Each structure stands twice: as C-alpha cells, then as structure tokens.
Amino acid sequence: MRRRTAAGATAVALTLTCVAAPSARAESPSPNVNAKWPSPGANVSDWKKEKPLPISGAPVSLQPDAGRHPLVVVENDQEKGGKSFTIPADVLFDTDSAKLSGNANANLNEVVSKLKAASVTGQVKIIGHTDDTGSKAHNLSLSKQRAQAVDTALYDKLRSSGITLKSSGVGEKDPLVKNDSAAHRARNRRVAIVYNTSSTNTSSDDQYDISVPLTQPATKPSGVPPATGAIASGVRDLSVDNETVKLRLNVLGLTKQDGLIRADVQTEVLSQPGTNTYSGIYDLFTGSTDPISGGQIKALLYDAGKKQQLEPLITGKGDQVADIGDSGDGESYGTGGLRPGYIYFPAPTTGATKLSLYVPAFGSFENLPVK
Amino acid sequence: MWRAVTRGTRTRLAVLGLAGAVAAMAVSTTGCSLLSGGGGADPGTSGRPKIEMGADGHVKGAIATATTPYQGYKVQVDVVSLTRYDKVTRLVFVVKPLSAGADTTDDLDGTTFGGDSLSGGNLTGVELLDTKNLKDYVPLTAGSGDKTYCACSTIDSSSGFPLDQPTTLYADYPAVPDSVDEVTVVLPKVGPIPHVKVSS
Numbered sequence: 001m002r003r004r005t006a007a008g009a010t011a012v013a014l015t016l017t018c019v020a021a022p023s024a025r026a027e028s029p030s031p032n033v034n035a036k037w038p039s040p041g042a043n044v045s046d047w048k049k050e051k052p053l054p055i056s057g058a059p060v061s062l063q064p065d066a067g068r069h070p071l072v073v074v075e076n077d078q079e080k081g082g083k084s085f086t087i088p089a090d091v092l093f094d095t096d097s098a099k100l101s102g103n104a105n106a107n108l109n110e111v112v113s114k115l116k117a118a119s120v121t122g123q124v125k126i127i128g129h130t131d132d133t134g135s136k137a138h139n140l141s142l143s144k145q146r147a148q149a150v151d152t153a154l155y156d157k158l159r160s161s162g163i164t165l166k167s168s169g170v171g172e173k174d175p176l177v178k179n180d181s182a183a184h185r186a187r188n189r190r191v192a193i194v195y196n197t198s199s200t201n202t203s204s205d206d207q208y209d210i211s212v213p214l215t216q217p218a219t220k221p222s223g224v225p226p227a228t229g230a231i232a233s234g235v236r237d238l239s240v241d242n243e244t245v246k247l248r249l250n251v252l253g254l255t256k257q258d259g260l261i262r263a264d265v266q267t268e269v270l271s272q273p274g275t276n277t278y279s280g281i282y283d284l285f286t287g288s289t290d291p292i293s294g295g296q297i298k299a300l301l302y303d304a305g306k307k308q309q310l311e312p313l314i315t316g317k318g319d320q321v322a323d324i325g326d327s328g329d330g331e332s333y334g335t336g337g338l339r340p341g342y343i344y345f346p347a348p349t350t351g352a353t354k355l356s357l358y359v360p361a362f363g364s365f366e367n368l369p370v371k
Numbered sequence: 372m373w374r375a376v377t378r379g380t381r382t383r384l385a386v387l388g389l390a391g392a393v394a395a396m397a398v399s400t401t402g403c404s405l406l407s408g409g410g411g412a413d414p415g416t417s418g419r420p421k422i423e424m425g426a427d428g429h430v431k432g433a434i435a436t437a438t439t440p441y442q443g444y445k446v447q448v449d450v451v452s453l454t455r456y457d458k459v460t461r462l463v464f465v466v467k468p469l470s471a472g473a474d475t476t477d478d479l480d481g482t483t484f485g486g487d488s489l490s491g492g493n494l495t496g497v498e499l500l501d502t503k504n505l506k507d508y509v510p511l512t513a514g515s516g517d518k519t520y521c522a523c524s525t526i527d528s529s530s531g532f533p534l535d536q537p538t539t540l541y542a543d544y545p546a547v548p549d550s551v552d553e554v555t556v557v558l559p560k561v562g563p564i565p566h567v568k569v570s571s
Contacts, residue, residue, distance in 0.1 A: 037419040040543055041459030041511070041522070055522050057511035057545050064505065257555065258502035262563060266440075314500070314507065314557075338440040342562045344500075 064259055064346030067311040070103040071302050074110045075213040079192045080174060081125060085111050088215060089130070089146060089189035091307060096134075098145035100153060103307045108150065111193050112157045118195070121162035125194040126151050128169035129176075131185035136171055143169030150191050187215060210238060211287030211360035214300070218363040221248060224270055231369070234362040235270070236284070245278045246270040249362050254301070254355060254370045260313065260344050261301060261370060263357055267339045281339060285315075287360025299343055300358040304366070306350035314344040420451060422465055422539050430465045430537070435567045438469075441560055444479065444534070445469040448561050451539070453499075453554070455571045459511070460544040462499065462556065470534040478531035483560050484540065485526065494523035494542045500555040500563065501547065508544040508554075 041055065077086040092104045115124065128143030128150075144167075151167035158165065172179070175188040218234025227233050230250035238245050252264040267281045283289045285297045301310040348355065356366045425431045433449035451463040468479045485494040499508035511522035523542035532538055547554060547569055556564045 037524075037541060040454070040456045040461040055511045055513045055543075057509065057522075059501070059506040059508045059545055062505040062507055257565060259505055260502050264562065340439045340441065340560070340562050344563075 062260075062313055064313060067313050067346045068349060069309050069311065070106040071304070071307040071309040072103075072106050072110050073214050074107055074114060075215060076114075077176075077192065079127065079194050081127075081194045082196045084192040084194045085114050086190050086192045087111070088186060089128075089191060090186060090304075092150070092191060093146060096142065098142060098149050100149050101307070104150075104153065108153050108157065111154070115158070115163065115193070115195065116161065120195045122196065123164050123166055125192075126154070126165060126167040127192045127194060128167075129174060129188060129190050129192065130172050131175070131188045132172045132179040133185065140169060140171035143171045145169070146191060150193075154193075183217065208288045208290035210283060210289055211298070212363045214302075214358045214364055216363040218249070218359070218365050224248070227266070227268070230266070232357075232365040234359070234365060236362050238280075238361070240278065240280065243273040245272045247278070247284065247361075249284065249359055251357060251365050251368060254357070254368050256347060256370050257344075259347050261310070261347050261355070263299075263301060263343045263345065265341045265343070265359075267341060284361035285359060297343070298360050301343075301345040301348075301355050302358065303348045303350045303352040304356055306348070306352060308348050308350050308352075310345040310348055310355075312343045313346055315342075419539065419541075420463055422451065422537065424537060428467070433465075435556070435564050437558075437561055437564045439561050441468075446479070446483070446561050448484075448558055448564065450556060450564065450567055453556070453567050453569050455547055455549075455569050458546050460499065460508070460547045460569065461541055462497070462544065463539065463541045464556070464558075465537045465539050466532060467537045468532050468534050478533045481526045481531045483532055484558060485523075494526070494540060495521045496559045497523070497542050498557045499544055499547065500557050501551055502555060502565075504548075504551065508547065510542040510544055 071091060073088055073091050075086045077084045079086065087107050091107055092100055094101055126147045128145075128147035130139040130143050132139075147167035147169045151165050154165060172188070175184075176190070177184045177187055179185050179188060218232070219236065221227075221233050221235045224235070227248065227250040229252055231253055232251040234249050236247045236249075238247060246269070248268040248270050250266040250268065252266060255262045255264070267284065269278050272278050280289060285299050286295060287298050297312050297315050299312060302308065303310075353370050354367045355370055356364050357368060358364045423431045429436055429447070430449040430451055433451060434453065435450040436448065438445050438447045445468070447467045447469055449465045449467075451465060453460065453462050466484045468483070485496050495510055495512075497510065500506075501508070513520045513522060521542070524540040526540075549571075551569060553566050553568050556567045558564065
C-alpha cells in the first residue's frame, strides 16, 4: 500500500492538447509495444480513435512527518493470570526511572484501543516486572512504582469503560525468559496489562495473523547456504493449507537518500512441498493472510534507542515486496526465485546511524547500519 | 487468493484528475507549442530514439543501468535518457529480461515493468522520485475516468516481454524543475535506480 499525501492546490499542474506525431519509421524491437511514439507531452494513448485528449499530471508531495511516530510496542502476550497486552519497560521509561517518558502516551493509547477492541470489562491488572540486574528489593520497588505510573495514566483514558484497574509490582520474580542475555533481560523488563475477556470467540483477525512481535529478533537461517549480498537474513516456516513453506527474507541494506531511507530486501522460497508454488509474499509484509482486509504493509523501520518508528512512505504498490498481481504465470514462483523489494521510509529525526527493520512475518532485524 | 490490484492508483488518479481540472481552468495550451522555446532536443518526428546495443549487452550510451535477479531470471534496465522539455520530462529506457541460462522460452508478463495497468498504457508504475524535494512523479495521464490513458508506451500485456530481447519504452512526466539535477527512477520488479541525471 502506498501512502502519500497529495500536493496542495499550489502544485504544478499542466494541461496540454496536442496532436500526435506522425507514425514511426523504425520497427519496434518487440512486437508487443507500440512503435509509434508521440512528441514529448503530446497526446498519446487513445490510438484507436486518434483523438487528442488533454494531458495532465502533477508531482505528488511526500509527507515524511506523517510517517514518523513514537515507537509503539504493545504485544499480545500470555502472563500469569490471563491474557496480556505487554509493553517493554524500555519503551515507557528511562533506565531505572518510574517517570513515564515521551513515548508512553502513544503506547498507552494503543493499550486502550486494544482493550476496547477486545471488549474487556471488569478488573484489569497492571503488573510491573524488572530483569535481575540490581538488588531484589530495589527491583520490587521500581516495578511497583512503574505499575502505579501506568495505572495513573490509564485511569483517565479508561473512564466509563467498565474497567477497574489494580496495579502491582513483582520485581524480578516472574521472568518471561531466562535472564541470560541483554535481549532476554530487555524482554523481561516490562509492564503487563493483564485482562480477562468474557468473549470466547477469537477475533476474526487471529486466524489470518502470521505476524510475530516486534520485540522478537528474526530467526537466523541455519543449514542453508548464506544469501549473497545480504547484511541480515531471517527464515520463517509458514503453514499454508497444512503444508510447510520455508521462506527467507534477506535485507540487502539500508541506504539514506536525502530525507528518506531505502530498505532493500529480497524474498525467497527455500522449500515448499510438492508442486505447489507459494504466492503469499505480500502477506509477509502485512502480517495477515486475510484475503479481504490484509492489505496494509506493516513493516517498520525503528530507532530502538531514541524510540522513534518510521512507517513506509513508498513501497511500489507492494509489487516490490510481493508477488501481488493477477493469476498470470509470472506471479507465483518456485523454489530459488529471488524477488527483490524495496521500501522507502522517512529518515529518522534522531540522526541514528543504526536502525532496526521489522517485517511482520519474520520479526526484527536489529541494529542495521545505514549507508 | 488474489486481491484486486488497485492499491493507491485510483486515489492517485483522482488526485491527478482534480489537479488537472484546476489547471485546465487556468492554462490551456494547444498544438505542440510546448516543445518550442523550452530547450531540449527535438526527438524527431517519431519521437522514438534509435537504440544500439553494445557488445556487453547494454544499450550504448546508457546513462544508468540496473540488473536485478527476479524469479530465476534477471531483469536488466538501461536508462537511455531523461530529458527535460518545456513542460514535460521524458524517460526513455530499455528493458531486457535475461534468461540467465535458464532453459526456457518463457516471457515475462506484460505488466512486469509497469506495475498497475491502465487501458492503453502499462507504465503507470514507473516513477521519478526526487528525494531532495520529496516529490514523486507519476506519468502524465490523458482523459479521465474509465477513459484514462497513461502518457507512456502501450504494451500488449497478453504477449509479455520476450527473454533476451531489448524493448524500448518511454513515459512522460510533469516537468522536473530546473534546479533538480538528478532523480531516482523507480521501476517495478527492478527497484529504484538512484542518481539518474536529468538533461535539458
């Protein structure tokens, strides 16, 4: 999906009426292309009628600011006591602080809309967690203060929602994963919004959802030859009609071009069963296989340190990141076929020289250098 | 599981249509006068430049070139010229799908290099991106509504692009300002080709 905002009424526009030039003498190298070219800017196309039409057009102004936002990371998770919307503490707070940072509001608004979308009522628990760095007593106290800060901020947003909030902190007691690496510790530092929903039917989105959390690093390939020219690669086994398709995404690089950053990627089918050909490349970037409404590319570029996220500005209509198209034989492809793709993002205002690329079906490719 | 491939295009055409209508009230140029007095070489009566292939398989004198793996083939694009006329910028480029040793007589779909197709033109997806001024140029269009045509090469999408044969294509864009020296040419399947110089 391209996202762009039209230029204002001041945009340069032109209207031309012009008679097509006489037909060409040279033969077309390919029989499928019109041999006859008009003069530049002349009317062209209604060849059959040879009827002059006014030609018009204007450049479209890109709006990079519209694609720059505070980093929002609210994961659907499972915690002790029920389902949870979980936010990494690093996104909400500065290190060792219980004061909500500038990013917090956008993340808490996202929690509110998720709670409403899930029709949650009754008691919602806000539980603060830390990693195992520092003393247990300090961590316990910090986790309580952080949960309380979230409670206070959410209280106003959830007025007359039928939800009551209860905050607590458990320090380092309930880690999600072992505290054995920096990435795992970051995952354990979190605030969980734990809820129970009376609704038993899963949201209609769930059955189509193939996305993984932004906090999850992309799975590195093993047992397959490395991809030529890639600075990072991730693999994903995807179940399609009860068969497993093995896919790889290669990141070829991030390149700054003035106010934009271009991410070059390749998608690749490593293996697929039988004679089937996988045709859902586009879905890897939307995170949804929903044939009706799954169309929006949800890939993101983000600056984890400065907590800014950058949303796609131009993706070439998905053609580049996908095999979207009609059912022509050019559109599905077999094992080994590389598909190049690109996404233009706004450059971050943080001046970061390393950024992370999130592709919904693969996870995050972290700390990629910007050329 | 295919979706309609109309992403963005409809909206964009609507925008263009509106801009065109506004402009039509203010400006109306008839004949081919826009070509005179604006600089730019006369491309000749046919408008189609003569293309000569070099020994390396590329167009002689190409100003930019890109080769990308695609579906087991490679796609090669040589930009022949990007010329600013008075009110129009014309892009001329040669596409050549390479069989890359594959044992096939296949061709590549007629929309391969153009993205979405409008009736009468298949290069609406070929764009010029001015990253300095954050402007994106799509091909000019003629007509409106269902009778909208792209000011670009007409491709019979049912026959496709033959492998290992060059096909010369063009697309016309709104004029790029004089202050712009280079743009990025963005082609479906091939991707962006940065730093393509604009000549006058």
